[in-house]
Amino acid sequence: MLAVTVVLQALQGLSDYEAVQALRCDLRWKAACGLGLLDTGFDPSLLTYFRRRLARSADPGRLFFRVGLAPPPVERAIAWLVAHGNRRVPYRGVTKNNTWLHNRAAALNLRRLVNLGLTRTSDGNWAPA
Numbered sequence: 001m002l003a004v005t006v007v008l009q010a011l012q013g014l015s016d017y018e019a020v021q022a023l024r025c026d027l028r029w030k031a032a033c034g035l036g037l038l039d040t041g042f043d044p045s046l047l048t049y050f051r052r053r054l055a056r057s058a059d060p061g062r063l064f065f066r067v068g069l070a071p072p073p074v075e076r077a078i079a080w081l082v083a084h085g086n087r088r089v090p091y092r093g094v095t096k097n098n099t100w101l102h103n104r105a106a107a108l109n110l111r112r113l114v115n116l117g118l119t120r121t122s123d124g125n126w127a128p129a
Contacts, residue, residue, distance in 0.1 A: 003050075004032050005047065006047065006054075008029060016045075016048060017044045023042075024040055
């Protein structure tokens with residue numbers, strides 16, 4: 001049930017809370033997870049725990065590769081940071097790591113906008129391509 005929820009969450013780009021709400025209210029999610037109509041699901045913190053355990057495992061991307069998806073960039077970054085139970089960061093020092101993280105987030109946001117088919121116009125706004 002958790003694995004299906006994590007995959008559906010990644011497909012729809014939902015937060016943990018939104019994914020659990022969808023599992024509680026959406027009949028399609030309940031059917032995909034094998035829940036009955038009266039099942040209430042679980043606490044959203046369980047998804048975080050499940051993803052951490054998955055990231056520490058030998059093959060963190062196995063759920064996404066089995067359904068033909070690459071893991072979301074955030075999941076890959078978390079798996080890289082917590083590999084083998086250690087917190088690994090690319091640089092020494094808070095300032096350099098914050099810069100790296102902000103640049104990584106900006107690149108992911110830009111890629112998401114491009115994937116949505118948006119382009120930058122001459123007046124500095126985003127418009128459909």
